[in-house]
Amino acid sequence: MYIKSISELLSDRPMFSIDATRTVGEACMILSTRNIGALPVVENGRLVGILSERDVIRRCVIGGRDTSTTLVSEVMTREPVTLGPEDSPASAMDIMLAGQFRHLPVCDAGNKLIGMISMRDIPTENRLLVERFRDYSGMQAVYG
Template sequence: MKPISELLKQRDSVLYQIAPTVSVFDALVLLAKLEVGALLVMQDGKLQGVVSERDYTRKVALQGRNSKETTVADIMTREVITVGPQTGTRACMSLMSHKKFRHLPVVDDGKVLGLISIRDIMDDIIADNEQTISQLTNYINS
């Protein structure tokens, strides 16, 4: 089982983040521009929460709120579950599946290292399985 830190090394080291005081509309613009489904909500270098497309859908659109008048702080997920860099990818997948969320911040000693999505983990597991299949096929054929 590969530690999640290995996945972070394969990705862009940029932390996609937004301040809690920004409007939800501006957060949606940034999500679309970056082509991501969630952003870290940071203030003074500290993780305050995570805001996702799902937060917008459930807490703004379905409640008839105005995205230009609502702030990220109003809708973000505040009680964020995080993992350390040595947490295994399969453990992360299990946690995300069990708790029903799609984005998982990786934090080490209070410092946010990155945000992993369920897609990142699934892509890694698929690649790992394909490598195992290839190795077994080569072994059988040799």
């Protein structure tokens, strides 16, 4: 089934997020129990950052910080790249590949969090279309 917009991927899915004033330990519990790799960070419903497993490892574990006292706001990635609900899965995949992201928050025009998608959420059909287009574009560049 070909999915035309990100909003189609988000329908009937639970949304998880964490407040910037919570601890990294609390965030890790959500990541672990929900089997997810990143959490959007919100203040008053607005996206202010994203906390990924990679952020926790690089900024807490390796840095020797205590996850039970370190606040999410201290280690999150601020101003993450976002998608809008009208964006296509193909554009989401392009952004993920270009930025080496595995997760992207989805926000409305007012930066209110709507959901989160990961690379694994993009259906195989959409990924194959993007790959074929890239192959074709590469051939055009080489053979004109």
